[in-house]
Every structure is written in C-alpha cells, then in structure tokens.
Amino acid sequence: MTESYSELNHVSYDPLVKESRVANLGSFITPTENFYIRNHYLEVPDFSETTWNLEVKGHINSPLSLTMNAIRALPKKELDITLECAGNSRSYMMPEAEGIQFNHGAVSTGTFMGVSLNTILDLADLKSTAKEIIFSGGDLGTEEEDGAVFSNTLTYQRSLTLDQVRDENILLAYEMNGSPLTRDHGFPLRLMVPGWYGMASVKWLVSIEATEHSFNGFFQKNRYILVPEGAEGRTLGEPVTKLGVKTLISTPRHGEVIYKGPFTFSGFAWSGWGLVTKVEISVDGGTTWNQARLINNQSPTAWRKWEFTWQANNTGHFIVKARAYDSKGNVQPSNVPWNFRGYANNCIQSIAIRVASKRP
Numbered sequence: 001m002t003e004s005y006s007e008l009n010h011v012s013y014d015p016l017v018k019e020s021r022v023a024n025l026g027s028f029i030t031p032t033e034n035f036y037i038r039n040h041y042l043e044v045p046d047f048s049e050t051t052w053n054l055e056v057k058g059h060i061n062s063p064l065s066l067t068m069n070a071i072r073a074l075p076k077k078e079l080d081i082t083l084e085c086a087g088n089s090r091s092y093m094m095p096e097a098e099g100i101q102f103n104h105g106a107v108s109t110g111t112f113m114g115v116s117l118n119t120i121l122d123l124a125d126l127k128s129t130a131k132e133i134i135f136s137g138g139d140l141g142t143e144e145e146d147g148a149v150f151s152n153t154l155t156y157q158r159s160l161t162l163d164q165v166r167d168e169n170i171l172l173a174y175e176m177n178g179s180p181l182t183r184d185h186g187f188p189l190r191l192m193v194p195g196w197y198g199m200a201s202v203k204w205l206v207s208i209e210a211t212e213h214s215f216n217g218f219f220q221k222n223r224y225i226l227v228p229e230g231a232e233g234r235t236l237g238e239p240v241t242k243l244g245v246k247t248l249i250s251t252p253r254h255g256e257v258i259y260k261g262p263f264t265f266s267g268f269a270w271s272g273w274g275l276v277t278k279v280e281i282s283v284d285g286g287t288t289w290n291q292a293r294l295i296n297n298q299s300p301t302a303w304r305k306w307e308f309t310w311q312a313n314n315t316g317h318f319i320v321k322a323r324a325y326d327s328k329g330n331v332q333p334s335n336v337p338w339n340f341r342g343y344a345n346n347c348i349q350s351i352a353i354r355v356a357s358k359r360p
Helices: 068-072 117-124
Strands: 008-013 016-020 054-058 064-066 077-084 107-116 132-145 148-161 171-176 190-192 205-211 246-251 257-259 261-270 276-282 304-312 316-326 349-356
Touching: 054 117, 064 068, 064 117, 068 171, 077 171, 077 190, 077 261, 107 117, 117 171, 117 205, 246 316, 246 349, 257 261, 261 276, 261 316, 276 304
Parallel strands: 054 205, 257 349
Antiparallel strands: 008 016, 054 064, 077 107, 107 171, 132 148, 132 205, 171 190, 246 261, 261 304, 276 316, 316 349
C-alpha cells in the first residue's frame, strides 16, 4: 500500500503519478501531502530500516555497507530544495509530446535532512580511476521502447560525473519536512540533487557505485534526452540536466474571478543555472511588462517567492503572464523547441482571469 494524498491530482495510476494543485503551492515549503509524486513503476519498494543497507562499492578503496543508524550518526545537513519533474508542463507542448501529461503541478519545495554525498564518498575513498558514480534505486519494473519490452526487472539508475557529484549541496536525505521520508518519496533514503530536474534524485537508494566507464543505463541514455524534431532515433540529442529558469503563478488560479481594485498576484521562480534576479508580470497578454517584488533572499537550492500588486480599474477578461530571469543571463522563453518526450518545458505560463465590478 502507498500513502493517500487527497490534496494531489492523479495523473497516472500505473505508475503512480500525482501532481500538486497549483492553488496549493502558495507557501515557500510545500507540505508533504501537497508534494508531487513521480514513480516509474507500479510497485513501490517496501523497505524496513532493520533489513535495508546502503552498499557503496566499485572503484573505491573502502567498500561500505551502511545501516540507517550508521547514516544518521554522520554529520547532518538540512536544505530547502525545489524539485521539478522533467516532464512538468508537458501537456502544454505543441504538438502533443510522448509521456505522462503533466500540467504545471509537478514542482514542489521541501525541507530535506540528510548527510552530504561528499561525506560518504570521502569515507569510501574513491580510486583515481573512477570516472562516474552510479546511483541505483530499489524499484524494479518494465519499460518499453518502440513497442518492445525492454526489461521486466529494470532497476531505476542514474549517474553523475565526478565533477558533478562534488556539489556540496547533494544530499542523501532521510527526512522530509521534519519527518522520515514516506514510501512514495523514497523511504528510507533518497539522493537529492538540487538544481537538476527530478530524475536525478533517485528514490529508495540502495547502492552507490564508482565506475571507470561512462554509464549507459536505460534511464541515462534512453530517457531524459531532448530528442528534437527530425531525429531518426530516440536517444539522439542533449541530456536533460539542470532546471530551466521558470516561474509559476500560484495566485490567482486560471479562470478565477477577481474584483475591481488592488489585487496581488504571487508565485515562485527558480533556476538550476543561477540565482533568480527578476520576475516580470504582464496583465495584457505580454504586450507590456511590470517588475514584481522578490520576497525572500535567494537560496541556491530553492525557489524564490514574488508578488505583484495590480490596480484592476476595468472589468473584463485578462491574460496574465509571468517570466523569470536568472544571474547567468537566462530569460524564460515564450516558446521552447519541441522535443519527442516534452522534457524541460519552461515556456512562459499564461492564465486567464476575469475582473468583475463588485462581489455578489
């Protein structure tokens, strides 16, 4: 049995996928019951802390087999981390792209507690020949490629290069929002890679392996690749990595009726490439733009809240847009190039609202 999250919208039952309701994404930290869920297989691992171990192996000088008690005894680190599924906003890709049809709700921010990945790698003492680190989850299942079954016991695995894993903010997390991870969020241990799309943050982590070679696993080379228009295969293109600069309008919701007078729009902006430096709002469909107020100090691992107060003087229907900028010069685009699986869609969000003269 998996947990019940009545505040989430079902997107898929096999595998279990639920996205956050945008109207519930108004707080800086997303409550666990509102935090989106993206599993890859129908069966969710049901580990017991008493029998689970993390194996650290491969091209290392000191192999490790760590219990949860041993991991909890290591120096702790806590971070607020924004996670966004690589398929978030896929349903807005035109023409329709392959994959689970997310709206804008496959993004959330939580407070995660754990141990720095670097602490574990230092204990393992990597050999000089190590090139990449492979992270394996405890989930197994079947994937298809062009209608053919690829495997019925395919483990979810991802890798990072040695340069990438030395990011001091990568965690092996065992707590989320002050409580142990739930099963659907990776209990008992989850890799957390801030600034990257969620596919990098492997759930139900069971092993870390150093290898001399580039990793060519299914979820590294056959999935999470930007396959462009005109490509003959499905593994051609650039890999999905860091979060594109993006903003979400959480208030008001699409289709909401507001009333003449001052009204405050709000939402969150994030980027995996740099700090969010500016958010702009348009209330006329993108003809003119106004700068929003950035609320909280920017964290390198979490989104930034913004607000914009609009004086609604006229009644009628209005198209509201929001776009974000980051410190590396990236600007949220009006459109993104189509790709086969609809990954990394960070194009500008638009909502329609109606201004009425007075409350009924």
